[in-house]
Amino acid sequence: MRIGLAGLAPLALLACVSGDDRPEPRRPAASAPKRRPPPKPVVPEPPPAETRQCLADLDADRVEYRTLPAQDFGGGCVVVGAVQLLDIGVPVSGLKSMRCPLARNFSNWVRYGVAPAAKQMLGSDLTRIESYGTFNCRAIAGSGKLSEHGRANAVDVAVFVLADGRRVSVLDDWNGGSDEERRFLRTVFQSACRRFVTALGPEYNAAHANHFHLDMGGRPLCR
Template identity: 50%
Template sequence: MVGQGKSALFGRMVALLALAGLAACADHSIVHKRPMASASRPAPLPDSAAFRQCTARLDAAQVRYTPLPNQNHGGGCTVIDAVKLMDIGTPTANLGAMTCPLAATFAAWARYAVRPAARLYLGSEVVRIETFGTYACRDVRGTGGTIAGKRSEHAHANAVDVAAFVLADGRRVSVLSDWHAGGATAQFLKIIHQSACKRFPTVLSPDYNAAHHDHFHFDMGGKGGYCR
C-alpha cells in the first residue's frame, strides 16, 4: 500500500509539472502573437535639384538654416522645399517655414538693402527685423476680408510679412507708424520697398489696401513685377 501511495503521489506531481509546462508554453505563444506597433515614418526632407541649388546660394552667403520636411497639411496648404532661417546676419522675429527661394531672397534683401539703407538714411544699424510670420494655412486677404477659395502664398510658406525694424540707437521704425510719416524714416521704408520690388515677384505695401496697412507683404508667387 505504501508503494502504491508513493506511486500515486509521484504520478500527481508529474501531471502537475506537465500542466505547468503547458501553461508556460501557452503564455509564451500569446506574447509572440501580439502585433508589433508600427513606427511612423518621418516626412522626407527636400532633395530636389532646385532645392540643392537654392541651398547652395544660402551656403555661399553664409546664411544658417535648417531644411524642413516636405509636408501636405491638407486643404491646399503645403510646405515643400522649405527651410527655417536661423541666422541671416540680423536677428529676425517670427520666421517660420519658408520656401528656399523666398528665404534666399529675403536674406539677400536684408543684407544688401535694409542694412545699407538704415546706415545711409537713419545713421544707425538695424539690430532686429520684426515680421508677422511666414506660413499660415489661409486664404488671400483683400479689402473686404478673406477671399474664399483663393489660397494665399502664405499657405505654401512662400510669403513673409515684414512689420518693423529696430535700430541700434533704440529707435523702432514700423510700417504702421512711419510709412506715411514723412522724413528720414519714411524715406528709408520707401527705399527698401523699392529694392524689394526688384527682388520679389510680388510686393504689397500700405498703398495696396487696408489689409496691408501695417506691413510689407513679399512673396515668390505670380509672374513678377507686381509692386504696390
C-alpha cells in the same frame, strides 16, 4: 488466510501509488516567439534641384539655417523644401518655416538692400527687423484662394529698428514719418519688388497698411 493475505498484497501496493505520485505527462515545449525582421531604413527622397541649389546658395552666403521636413497640414497647405533662418546678420522676429527661395531672397534683401539703406539714408545701423511671421494656413483676406503664407512662401515685415533707438514702422512712418524715414521705407520697398515676385504695401489696400507682404508665388505684382 495465507492465500487471502497474499492476494491482498498486490492491491495494497497499488493503493500506495496515488494519483499525486504518478509522473506528469510531458508538455510540449513552448515555441520561441518569432523574431520580426528589423524595419527597413527609410531613405528620404533627395530634394529637387531647385532646393539643392538654393541650399548651396545659403551656404555660400554663410547664412545659418536648419532644413525642415516636408509637411501637409491639409486644406492645400503643403510645405516642402523649407528652412528656418537662424542668423542672417540682423535678428528678425517671427521667422519660422520658409520655402528656401523665399528665405534666400529675404536674406539677400535684408543684407544688401535694407541694412545699407538704413546706414546711408538714416545714418544708423539696422539692428533688428520685426515681422508678422511666415507660415499661416489661411486664405487671402476676402477670397477663397489660398494665401502664399499657407505654403510658407510669404513673409510680412512691419518694423525696422535702428542702433540709435528709432523704430521705423510701416504703419506709422509710411506717411507719418520724417522725410528721411518715408524715403527709406519706399526705397526698401522698391528694392523688395526687384527680389520677390509679389510685394504689397500700404498703397495696395487697408489690409497692408501696417506691413510689407513679400512672397515668391503667383504673378509679378509691386504695389
